[in-house]
Every structure is written in structure tokens, then in C-alpha cells.
Amino acid sequence: MTAQATKQERASQLEVLATEAAACTACELADSRTNVVFGYGDPDADLMIVGEGPGQREDEQGLPFVGRSGQLLDQLLDEIDLRREDNVYIGNVVKCRPPGNRDPRQTEIDSCKDYLRQQLRLVDPKVVVTLGNFSSKLLLRTETGITRLRGRAFQWWGRFLVPTFHPAAALRGSASVLADMRTDFQLVADVVAGRLVYEPAQDASGSEPTAQSPPTDEPASQMGLFS
Numbered sequence: 001m002t003a004q005a006t007k008q009e010r011a012s013q014l015e016v017l018a019t020e021a022a023a024c025t026a027c028e029l030a031d032s033r034t035n036v037v038f039g040y041g042d043p044d045a046d047l048m049i050v051g052e053g054p055g056q057r058e059d060e061q062g063l064p065f066v067g068r069s070g071q072l073l074d075q076l077l078d079e080i081d082l083r084r085e086d087n088v089y090i091g092n093v094v095k096c097r098p099p100g101n102r103d104p105r106q107t108e109i110d111s112c113k114d115y116l117r118q119q120l121r122l123v124d125p126k127v128v129v130t131l132g133n134f135s136s137k138l139l140l141r142t143e144t145g146i147t148r149l150r151g152r153a154f155q156w157w158g159r160f161l162v163p164t165f166h167p168a169a170a171l172r173g174s175a176s177v178l179a180d181m182r183t184d185f186q187l188v189a190d191v192v193a194g195r196l197v198y199e200p201a202q203d204a205s206g207s208e209p210t211a212q213s214p215p216t217d218e219p220a221s222q223m224g225l226f227s
């Protein structure tokens with residue numbers, strides 16, 4: 001997708017991909033799903049949110065982040081003046097529900113990753129937010145857990161990536177988890193408003209860095225999601 005692609009062109013291509021995914025049987029998750037949960041939101045969004053995979057309600061409805069986690073996510077977005085229909089696109093690492101909400105397996109991620117890659121390419125957001133350990137560690141190619149990763153905006157593939165907790169963790173955790181998520185979403189607001197500037201040459205040892213490179217020794221071209 002070129003920078004000149006219109007919103008309508010992005011929407012059309014996402015629709016084609018969604019139709020393709022709806023019939024996908026590339027991994028065993030196809031056997032137990034009710035619906036493929038491809039993604040939802042503004043095809044021209046500044047913010048793309050990436051979760052792990054659909055849960056039971058998402059599988060039933062075919063939409064990402066419905067239920068209590070979705071309500072909390074909507075609240076956090078509203079607090080920074082964003083809405084999922086407007087300047088936000090929401091997707092998952094895998095598009096079909098892992099049975100029993102287990103973690104997706106590597107073979108399933110490998111089978112599904114091109115959909116996420118295409119979503120990122122088409123939406124071309126300024127900032128990606130990864131929710132929870134799974135998608136954060138996967139996209140940043142790190143074993144570092146979300147508690148240590150969060151609170152920062154990483155420079156990632158020409159855009160920012162802000163890892164934060166999964167809303168479910170805030171719902172079952174202490175008030176500090178929700179407070180941390182609010183801090184992270186403020187970083188998102190800073191990127192969307194242009195207050196955080198992408199600086200490819202910047203490194204974490206610079207003076208008062210506001211963004212950091214991903215915590216990986218691997219060059220970007222070897223990042224698993226895009227390999």
C-alpha cells in the first residue's frame with residue numbers, strides 16, 4: 001500500500017483479506033472456531049491495537065474485544081479521545097480462538113501472521129499497542145515480560161510500539177495495573193498528537209530519550225513477524 005492509498009482503497013483491501021480469512025483452514029484452530037475474528041475499526045487509523053487471539057465472546061460474535069475487557073479498552077481509548085470506529089483499528093495475533101483460551105502455538109502463529117502483517121501494512125498506523133505479554137513479546141522479539149516492557153514507546157518498523165497490560169489483567173488485578181495502563185495510553189496520545197517524534201538514529205543512551213529501540217539484538221529484517 002502506498003502512502004497515497006485512499007481510506008476507501010485500504011478498506012477494500014482489508015475487506016478482501018477478511019473474506020479470505022473467513023474461509024481460512026491453514027491451521028487447526030479452524031476446526032473449533034465459530035467465527036474468524038479478523039479485525040475491526042478505521043482502515044486509516046493512527047492507532048492499531050494487537051491482542052493475542054479471540055476469546056469465547058469474540059468467537060461467538062466475530063468481533064475483537066467484546067465483553068468486559070473490550071469495555072475497559074473502550075474506556076481507556078475514550079480517556080485519550082479515541083474510539084474504535086474512529087482512528088483505531090483492533091486485531092489479534094491469531095484470528096481464530098484457541099480452545100480453552102490457551103496460548104496460540106508457534107505453528108498457528110506462523111500460519112496466521114501474514115494476515116497481521118497485511119493489516120499493519122494497509123492500516124499503516126503511527127503507533128501499535130500490544131496488549132499483554134503474548135503479543136508484546138512476540139512483536140518485540142523479546143523474552144522480557146510486560147511488567148518490565150511497559151511504560152515505554154519503542155521505535156518499531158518506522159512507527160512506535162507501546163506495550164501495555166491486557167485489560168483482563170486490570171479487571172482481575174490491583175488498581176495499579178489500571179493506573180499503569182492509563183500512563184501507557186497517555187504515551188499513545190502523545191504519539192497520535194505528534195508530541196513524540198520518531199528518530200531512527202536515536203539510541204537509548206541519548207540524552208533524556210523519550211523513545212527506545214526494541215529490546216532485541218536482531219536486526220529488523222530478521223524479526224519473526226515479518227520474516
Ligand code: SF4
Nearest residue numbers: 024027030096111112
Ligand atoms: S488462526 Fe489464522 S491461520 Fe489459523 S485458521 Fe484461523 S485465520 Fe487461518
